[in-house]
Amino acid sequence: MEGGFLGFLEKNSIYIVLFIVLVIWSGIFLFLLNTDKRLKAIEKELKEK
Amino acid sequence: MAWKITLFVLMCFVIVTGISFPIVLHPTSWREFPIIPGLEEKAKIIFFHVPTAWLSVVAFLMAMVYGIKYLRNKNLDDDAKSSAALQLGMMFSILATITGSIWAKFNWGTFWNWDPRETSIFILLLIYGSLFALRSAIDNEDKRARLSAVYSIIAFLTVPFFIFIMPRIMLGLHPGSLEIDPTTNKVVQGTNPVVDFKMNGSMRLVFFVSLFAFTILYYWMWSVRSKAIIIKENLSKKIN
Numbered sequence: 001m002e003g004g005f006l007g008f009l010e011k012n013s014i015y016i017v018l019f020i021v022l023v024i025w026s027g028i029f030l031f032l033l034n035t036d037k038r039l040k041a042i043e044k045e046l047k048e049k
Numbered sequence: 050m051a052w053k054i055t056l057f058v059l060m061c062f063v064i065v066t067g068i069s070f071p072i073v074l075h076p077t078s079w080r081e082f083p084i085i086p087g088l089e090e091k092a093k094i095i096f097f098h099v100p101t102a103w104l105s106v107v108a109f110l111m112a113m114v115y116g117i118k119y120l121r122n123k124n125l126d127d128d129a130k131s132s133a134a135l136q137l138g139m140m141f142s143i144l145a146t147i148t149g150s151i152w153a154k155f156n157w158g159t160f161w162n163w164d165p166r167e168t169s170i171f172i173l174l175l176i177y178g179s180l181f182a183l184r185s186a187i188d189n190e191d192k193r194a195r196l197s198a199v200y201s202i203i204a205f206l207t208v209p210f211f212i213f214i215m216p217r218i219m220l221g222l223h224p225g226s227l228e229i230d231p232t233t234n235k236v237v238q239g240t241n242p243v244v245d246f247k248m249n250g251s252m253r254l255v256f257f258v259s260l261f262a263f264t265i266l267y268y269w270m271w272s273v274r275s276k277a278i279i280i281k282e283n284l285s286k287k288i289n
Contacts, residue, residue: 017068018064022061025060029057036269036273036276039273040276043276046280
């Protein structure tokens with residue numbers, strides 16, 4: 001692999017793990033955000049009926 | 050919303066620093082962690098494994114608090130909140146067991162060593178596991194809520210003993226347990242990395258930020274879970 005960012009990642013592979021964990025955390029965060037939003041909407045709908 | 054963004058940022062901070070900061074012999078900047086003899090890179094588990102164990106204590110405490118609340122006002126919503134805390138407490142205990150066990154294989158040689166802390170979490174899993182069996186065996190909502198509240202109060206009384214006392218008064222592998230001093234061959238109180246000076250300032254900062262971030266995450270998961278249980282119960286009441 002040539003130099004640059006990809007070359008850096010190849011030599012310091014812990015940063016690959018770091019990015020993977022960050023992506024997983026973002027996914028979990030967005031999922032929680034979404035679930036919370038949906039539950040609030042259902043709660044509101046139940047109260048109105 | 051602000052606290053959710055704070056949670057996101059704090060957790061990213063913990064992940065970035067906890068994973069990428071190198072462990073060196075003599076740290077010269079705040080971006081380096083000191084070496085702890087015998088642990089080296091594996092010391093980083095403290096940023097992720099200890100918070101899960103901490104959250105199980107928080108969750109079981111919350112289950113007890115909402116259990117007491119239920120017994121006082123007989124409001125089924127409090128039972129739902131207690132139940133949500135119990136589920137999360139169980140999940141985090143299992144996570145602490147699994148993460149610790151994977152780590153133990155590489156540091157202590159086997160997945161399971163019957164160290165006092167391992168034994169105590171095993172007993173806690175049994176105690177709280179049987180509460181789920183109890184809950185699922187009772188159809189009557191009020192009876193289930195009352196029994197579960199009483200059980201979660203009694204079960205929590207054992208938690209301080211199992212988590213904070215027993216591992217510190219017995220010989221063990223976890224930091225803080227009693228250990229045998231190799232030079233004098235006498236039993237001495239082991240060092241606790243949180244209290245003593247093996248961790249430097251930045252390591253301690255990341256550790257406490259991690260505890261804080263995980264606690265906010267727990268609170269959010271708990272509120273989502275209890276909301277879902279309350280909605281489910283309200284819906285089933287409307288349908289029947």
